[in-house]
Amino acid sequence: MTYPIRINFTILMATAGHRWSRVNVSALILLYLVFIVLLLSSGCVRHDAGFVVRPEAFLDIPDIYADEATSHVTMSVGDTMLVSYPWTPEDGRFWRVGVTDGLFVSGDRYIPYPSDMPVEVTGTREWMVRAVYPGDHTFIGNLRPRTASWNQDSIQQVINVKIRDDGKNMGA
The missing domain is CATH 1.20.5 (Single alpha-helices involved in coiled-coils or other helix-helix interfaces)
Known part of the structure; x- marks a missing residue:
């Protein structure tokens, strides 16, 4: 029983x-x-989750620069794109990015502005993105609060990426 x-x-x-x-x-x-x-x-759970700093990804000059005003780009297979979005980590929001299969995020970093610079945004979050496969692909960045917040909006930035296969070598 x-x-x-x-x-x-x-x-x-x-x-x-x-x-x-x-x-x-x-x-x-x-x-x-x-x-x-x-x-x-x-190391399965990191205190700095969301930050994947790979300095070596930023050693080479990117083929394309993109920012919050960029919505469409055309790249060749093997090209790199530096995506830069303004960010103030102190306001409690964070960037989360996603890409479709034809793109690869090879680096992620935060560059703070000088502390004596009178600006509303305290720095820039940057991602180095490599074109891997031809076709139509998407880079999506979401700036959202860490917790449910009534006074902070979520922001979504989308870059539509057309990747051509024009014979460029994909090597470093």
């Missing part, structure tokens, strides 16, 4: 005659906390 599952911090009853003591519940909680610590320390 089974009983409904009742959760109580002193006794956990799952089936008739099967009781877990407070010590067993505490052991499960401790095991769960150890798992969380291991997960955080393993």
Whole structure:
């Protein structure tokens, strides 16, 4: 005969005659906390999630520059595009980008403006994007609040990318 599952911090009853003591519940909680610590320390969850800094991606001069005013570009396979959007990380919003299969984001960085510069935006978020496959592709950037916020809007920037296959080598 089974009983409904009742959760109580002193006794956990799952089936008739099967009781877990407070010590067993505490052991499960401790095991769960150890798992969380291991997960955080393993690198699976990073404290700076959203920042993938690859300085080597920015060593070469890009073939195309794009900003918030750019909506359409044409590239060849192997070309690179530097996408720059203004960003103030202190306002609690963050950029999240996505690309279709024909594009590859090879680098991501934040460049702060000098602190003595009187501007509304404190820096620029940049992504280096490489054209991989010919066709019509899309780069999408979403600037959104970290949490549900009643006073911050989400902003979406879309760049439609036409990639030609004109025989250009895709190597570095």
